[in-house]
Amino acid sequence: MKKKVFKFFKIILIMILIPTLIIAVGIIWPTSKITTPDRFHTVLIKSIHIIDVHTGGILENRNILIEKNKITRIDSANISVDEQNTLQIDGTGKYAIPGLWDMHTHSNQHSPWLHHPIYIANGVTGIRDMSGQLNRKDSYWVGSKERLKWNAELNANQRVSPRYILQSSYQIDGPSSVPDGFPNYFKLNNTNQVDSLLGYYKNENVDFIKIYQQIPVESYKKLARNAQNYGLHIAGHKPMFLSLEEAVKLGQRSFEHGRIFLFESFPETDSLKNPHNWKSYFSKNKRKLVEQYNPETAHKLMNLMHTENAHWVPTLQTLKFEASAHKKEFLDNPNLKYVTSVRKNLWWKIDANNNAKRNQTQETKGVSEKFYTIVKKQIQQAYDRGVPIMTGTDVTDSYTFAGFSVHDELIDLTKCGLTNLEALKTATIIPAKYAHKNHLFGSIEKGKMADLILLNRNPLQDISNTKEIHGVLINGVFYDTQKLEELKTFTASQASSFHMNVKTLFSLFNSPLIRVQFAD
Numbered sequence: 001m002k003k004k005v006f007k008f009f010k011i012i013l014i015m016i017l018i019p020t021l022i023i024a025v026g027i028i029w030p031t032s033k034i035t036t037p038d039r040f041h042t043v044l045i046k047s048i049h050i051i052d053v054h055t056g057g058i059l060e061n062r063n064i065l066i067e068k069n070k071i072t073r074i075d076s077a078n079i080s081v082d083e084q085n086t087l088q089i090d091g092t093g094k095y096a097i098p099g100l101w102d103m104h105t106h107s108n109q110h111s112p113w114l115h116h117p118i119y120i121a122n123g124v125t126g127i128r129d130m131s132g133q134l135n136r137k138d139s140y141w142v143g144s145k146e147r148l149k150w151n152a153e154l155n156a157n158q159r160v161s162p163r164y165i166l167q168s169s170y171q172i173d174g175p176s177s178v179p180d181g182f183p184n185y186f187k188l189n190n191t192n193q194v195d196s197l198l199g200y201y202k203n204e205n206v207d208f209i210k211i212y213q214q215i216p217v218e219s220y221k222k223l224a225r226n227a228q229n230y231g232l233h234i235a236g237h238k239p240m241f242l243s244l245e246e247a248v249k250l251g252q253r254s255f256e257h258g259r260i261f262l263f264e265s266f267p268e269t270d271s272l273k274n275p276h277n278w279k280s281y282f283s284k285n286k287r288k289l290v291e292q293y294n295p296e297t298a299h300k301l302m303n304l305m306h307t308e309n310a311h312w313v314p315t316l317q318t319l320k321f322e323a324s325a326h327k328k329e330f331l332d333n334p335n336l337k338y339v340t341s342v343r344k345n346l347w348w349k350i351d352a353n354n355n356a357k358r359n360q361t362q363e364t365k366g367v368s369e370k371f372y373t374i375v376k377k378q379i380q381q382a383y384d385r386g387v388p389i390m391t392g393t394d395v396t397d398s399y400t401f402a403g404f405s406v407h408d409e410l411i412d413l414t415k416c417g418l419t420n421l422e423a424l425k426t427a428t429i430i431p432a433k434y435a436h437k438n439h440l441f442g443s444i445e446k447g448k449m450a451d452l453i454l455l456n457r458n459p460l461q462d463i464s465n466t467k468e469i470h471g472v473l474i475n476g477v478f479y480d481t482q483k484l485e486e487l488k489t490f491t492a493s494q495a496s497s498f499h500m501n502v503k504t505l506f507s508l509f510n511s512p513l514i515r516v517q518f519a520d
Helices: 002-028 116-121 144-155 191-203 217-230 244-249 269-273 278-291 295-308 316-324 334-338 341-360 367-384 404-415 420-425 429-434 463-467 481-496 498-509 512-519
Strands: 042-051 058-067 070-075 086-090 095-098 100-105 124-129 208-211 233-236 254-256 311-313 452-455 469-474 477-480
Touching: 042 452, 100 404, 100 429, 116 124, 116 469, 116 481, 191 208, 191 217, 208 217, 217 233, 244 254, 244 295, 269 278, 278 367, 295 367, 316 341, 316 367, 316 404, 334 481, 341 367, 341 498, 367 404, 404 420, 404 463, 420 463, 452 463, 469 481, 477 481, 498 512
Parallel strands: 042 086, 042 095, 100 124, 208 233, 233 254, 254 311
Antiparallel strands: 042 058, 058 070, 095 452, 452 469, 469 477
């Protein structure tokens, strides 16, 4: 009998130890590295068509001289260089545009393998990350320290990465968003905590405070008023418990996602400002928002945003997902190979199933599609009224793909009514101006940084030609067609690897910030 009991416990122990050992191996398994191409002090692009994103004009057959990643000369005449120490690129028949910026992303500790390579492969040379940390390193989310380190390594040609433009705080969302064990000032329970929060993030070299939905009203107001005293600004969601008009007048510089005008433009809008039941009200009354929407109210708010230079990042990909989650042709996306199985099955699949159910249930059928349709109309209306619109995708939300979704966003913006040039501006010169970096980025001009995309076809004729990439230049490093394909292959292999999936799973479950986000 004792032998049987011993044998039974031995089997149980083995069954526990083997999976534990396998998981441990996955966690400690070394990650692969990508080699960067050689960096050249001097680069000469010969005989290329340059697209002027300011005017839509084309400078034909120009030579571009780049020294230390700065454009020092643009000329139709030949430019003499030291051929032995210069990278010369034949641009004949090709088009040059500024590198694209994605102004709403969420990076994590695994982004160097799962996001950065395919950003560069898609010509996305700059991103504004809308995530952050509290006062200690998180196992999943990254903060300003990681992002600034990545920037430094990019500048030293030690890393394949886009530039991280503007550094974000953790999302400020009220008491429920802060796990136990962190300083209370992150909760902003009272206005006395505002300066402690601003002071902390100023010391962390953060540029803006990411606003989320449930921030207490009085704390938000003081945060908005005091942020500039610390050299910071505020950006993010429209806070739910006060109006868009108030938030704009208080100086919030950018508003994320497509729903901001629909939330404010129907008769029962005050019901969405109740801290105790706004979520349940929205889930039950989304149809009212689209059926009782008042365009005149929205237009007044658009005019105000124009007056106050408040930017809008609609993230159309998120609304398109909600409207299309029941469609097989939408879900069968070839870019899924760049996403880990952990994310696809523990996050995206559940999200897709929930939205598909809503799209096919009698009470809510068609609501998400109508919501998406109205927002697309509002984008054209807002642009016509002077609201500066920026491209953003909301990576890593469901069915948004690093790099690839920027091109989809540009295409969808033209479907809203923007011209090809206007769409191109939303990912180049407009975000560069927003970041106060248009003296360096956003257009191809002498004296600016040479973060460029070389295209095989003209995107002013068809915006989908932004996908027709011949090469990407960033920081004096040229990624040719072969290298761009290598970057895609690298991320696909990492996403499918056992060790990266284990690392992702471990970091998710080990993150207190993720746990409170999912609990909320």
